[in-house]
Amino acid sequence: MDSRKAVSSHNPQLVIRELESISDLRRAIQLEQQVWDLSDVDVTPLTTAIAAQAAGAFWLGAFDGTDLVGIAYAFPSLHHGRPGFHSHLLAVRDPYGHRGIGYKLKLAQRERALALGVGEITWTFDPLRSRNAHLNFAKLGVLSDKYIIDFYGPRTSSLLHANGTDRLWVTWQLGTRRVGDRLQGKEMRAEALDTLMHLEPLVRFNGDGVPVQADVPTAVSRQRIAIEIPGDIDLIERDDMPLARKWREATRAAFTAAVESGFLVREFCRSIRGQQGPGAYLLEKEEPYLH
Numbered sequence: 001m002d003s004r005k006a007v008s009s010h011n012p013q014l015v016i017r018e019l020e021s022i023s024d025l026r027r028a029i030q031l032e033q034q035v036w037d038l039s040d041v042d043v044t045p046l047t048t049a050i051a052a053q054a055a056g057a058f059w060l061g062a063f064d065g066t067d068l069v070g071i072a073y074a075f076p077s078l079h080h081g082r083p084g085f086h087s088h089l090l091a092v093r094d095p096y097g098h099r100g101i102g103y104k105l106k107l108a109q110r111e112r113a114l115a116l117g118v119g120e121i122t123w124t125f126d127p128l129r130s131r132n133a134h135l136n137f138a139k140l141g142v143l144s145d146k147y148i149i150d151f152y153g154p155r156t157s158s159l160l161h162a163n164g165t166d167r168l169w170v171t172w173q174l175g176t177r178r179v180g181d182r183l184q185g186k187e188m189r190a191e192a193l194d195t196l197m198h199l200e201p202l203v204r205f206n207g208d209g210v211p212v213q214a215d216v217p218t219a220v221s222r223q224r225i226a227i228e229i230p231g232d233i234d235l236i237e238r239d240d241m242p243l244a245r246k247w248r249e250a251t252r253a254a255f256t257a258a259v260e261s262g263f264l265v266r267e268f269c270r271s272i273r274g275q276q277g278p279g280a281y282l283l284e285k286e287e288p289y290l291h
Contacts, residue, residue: 028059038157072091145263220261
């Protein structure tokens with residue numbers, strides 16, 4: 001197969017292929033703007049998309065028939081001296097957001113990168129968003145050793161960025177056993193939950209939904225740390241922005257202290273105390289082998 005053409009999908013009703021024409025790219029940018037409700041200033045310029053593609057970037061589109069329902073955009077990168085790709089955006093429009101299309105687009109990115117002899121993809125995501133954390137750590141097997149405060153500035157035109165743009169920078173090492181196991185469905189939820197049960201979280205979701213912070217020096221002196229987050233930060237941001245900002249401030253302080261002390265974000269478990277309960281990250285102090 002020509003690696004610049006169609007990428008396989010396990011869903012026969014969904015086709016994932018590279019977007020190559022200017023018309024395709026224009027549609028992708030329109031979808032980006034629609035999903036995040038962005039003003040023109042924050043949307044990828046068409047000319048930039050065209051130039052980046054000519055320089056080695058690739059756009060993937062997920063199609064339901066002729067309808068473009070999801071996109072993924074990655075450009076060449078040099079991360080710690082290693083060539084790779086940086087996945088700048090992944091977007092799936094309503095009502096397709098809960099159908100696994102984002103996961104399929106990530107698999108297609110991996111297939112495309114490996115076909116080009118590239119073994120690493122990086123990207124960023126908001127660590128307060130439980131659904132994205134689950135996809136990244138539990139299903140894809142990423143690792144993270146970097147937390148960036150206001151990566152895109154204090155906010156953008158999107159309502160999703162009204163609570164700051166802090167990000168975890170994640171690394172997806174495509175050919176590792178860890179990633180292979182996750183892609184075969186071997187999640188580490190049971191093992192991670194067992195470990196989390198024996199940890200006092202650095203940030204804990206208490207009974208009234210307010211973050212409670214433990215003593216940072218005591219926490220970072222241990223080998224493992226837990227950081228809890230709400231199960232649905234979108235709901236909190238909609239109904240109680242001051243509370244959402246408390247969660248941003250608490251987790252920002254916790255992640256920053258942890259990564260500065262040599263911790264690696266390894267796992268994320270959703271709903272650790274019942275179906276509607278908070279999620280929790282598991283961090284471990286290890287050699288910084290991502291570098």
